[in-house]
Amino acid sequence: MPQYKLIYFDFRGRGELSRFLFALAGQEYEDVRIKYDDFPGIKDKYVFGRLPVLEVDGKQYGQSMAITSFLARRFGFHGNTDVEVLEVDQVLGIVSDLREALVRFFMEKDEARKVEIAKENSETNMPRYLGFLETVLKNSNTGFYVGNKLGYADVAAFDLLDSGGFDQGLVERFPLVKANAEKVKANPGIAKWLAKRPQLTPSHQKRRANNRRPSYIMPTYKLKYFDSKGRAEVCRLLFAMAGQKYEDVRYSQDEWLAEKNNTPFGQLPVLEVDGQQYAQSFGIIAYLAREFGLHGKDNLEQLKVDQVMGIIQDIYTHMLKHFMEKDKARQAEILKENNTVHYPKFLGFFESILKKNGTGFFVGDRITLADIAVFDTLDGKIDASVVDSFPLVKENGKKVRTSEKIAQWLDKRPKTAYYQGHCVIRVTHFGIRYRTPLATHIAGVLTAQAASNMPSYKLIYSQHKGRAELSRLLFALAGQKYEDVRWTRETLQAEKQNLLFGQIPVLEVDGKQYAQSMAIAGFLAREFGFHGKTSIEQMEVDQVIGIVQDIFSALIKQYLEQDEEKKAAFTKENNETTFPKFVGFFEKILKNNNTGFYVGDKLGLADLAAYDTLSKIDGVNLDAFPLVKANKEKVESNERIAKWLQERPVTEL
Structure with missing residues (x-):
């Protein structure tokens, strides 16, 4: 059996939902509690320098929602089918919206504005989201949010209601929500935990009374x-x-x-x-x-x-x-x-x-x-x-x-x-x-789509690689079907007035047009799960994309120069100075990550964007950048990418 250690502060906060899941599962774990005054001196020991952290057989994992979702899946509380998982995630999305409204109030420094937010929450936000939960329970008709037994969705909603930020009189207006919370509270494992868990310390009671969270949680x-x-x-x-x-x-x-x-x-x-x-x-x-x-x-x-x-x-x-x-x-x-x-x-x-x-x-x-x-x-x-x-x-x-x-x-x-x-x-x-949560978006798409469970995609561009190839690589890596529409110059001129901004590429999602190549690639990466698992990972991906943009800026300057003498000078500067500088940044990132990938331990947007960029520049000897060269080879050897590279039309850049 795996060994679990949950590390968090000596209060409830973002660690309590994990503790509830351990209690519901009857799973033993080490509940490590750190005094928040001690944390700044030891934060470097923990992944991302923040809590909570879950250790599984000695390996650390961060991000509270990632931890709770893992535990729910591990213990069988996250739904029995794909649709039930989606229904759980819908509830988590509502809980997230509720928590965000509370946090907005807690973090506001201006007292006058704080009063306004409290009024908005009590009169609008809280009733609205509790109403959503009430509707879910009414539709489920079992007393539970999903299925016919206690699970992740029920415990997550209870954890929020138990957090002390709610007017209990408000909850009384939603009888199904209240009854569900009572079911959670009455569960033997949960009841045992509620009876034995440490009580709030005086200092934390004072912080709660003042509606303040410790400064370093943010x-x-x-x-x-x-x-x-x-x-x-x-x-x-x-x-x-x-x-x-x-x-x-x-x-x-x-x-x-x-x-x-x-x-x-x-x-x-x-x-x-x-x-x-x-x-x-x-x-x-x-x-x-x-x-x-x-x-x-x-x-x-x-x-x-x-x-x-x-x-x-x-x-x-x-x-x-x-x-x-x-x-x-x-x-x-x-x-x-x-x-x-x-x-x-x-x-x-x-x-x-x-x-x-x-x-x-x-x-x-x-x-x-x-x-x-x-x-x-x-x-x-x-x-x-x-x-x-x-x-x-x-x-x-x-x-x-x-x-x-x-x-x-x-x-x-x-x-x-x-x-x-x-x-x-x-x-x-x-x-x-x-x-x-991504599922909140997916749920909205599913509700809006009567005919199918997945969006239909159409990518419109010229017959070349250019600004569309990164999107095509993302489609290939995801194994996602799409219509790859390639226009001649004449077709573009004839269709230009029908395009969103009169330019390509354009992505159609269920018939609606979206433009801007980078916006399109970003959307696809998010949809297909290639943009990092956490907010920090996403920023690490975006760092790589920033370097890609720098390379493209230099490349475009070279391509667009009309004067042949200046063009030759730009080409020389790019090949000898600019491109090696930025590829050196790639090398440094790969060295620091130490997995062979730019972010995390699998192929993603950062790797594809770097690959697509390197395929467009000449004059850089990748033997001088062995990690970059190895990463490029990883992309090319991916089964789906290799298939696309072999089958794609042979065209100019």
């Missing part, structure tokens, strides 16, 4: 960048919108030169999470948006956010071209072209999205990463006379600017230039994943 953040806006300002705006404290470290050029070798890739920005450094601006933005719940409510909403981020990337490509041009006359020509052609085109895309959504926001009915990133893009960097032609975009910017927490940040932030020295602006984004 990560500590440190954002390092220059004393300018640049690549870090979207992160600062996200921190502001979330009301999340962080250390805003700003380097002078001299300070940066002294600190450079202490950062992961010798570049900024860097985000420290509980002392662990992560690089690549887009990876940091992705992580923060996920952590703060600012990236949409489900996977399709995230895809919509990523579409907006893809348009922003297109805008920055043209901005970068202007900033990097050294010839003043040519620079003036580029600026004129940007203001009269490129910026109006992309702002028109924004206007179209806002018109279709009809809420004043790019996605959903509240501010998300999409609104914040567009605001930052237009904040003094595009002439106001250009923006004036797009009233919905302009009004959206006002909504962001006047949002209470954003307004406070804008009022107090240091007055700096957008970029400093050679730190040229670049904002990229890719692969955001939502925080609620």
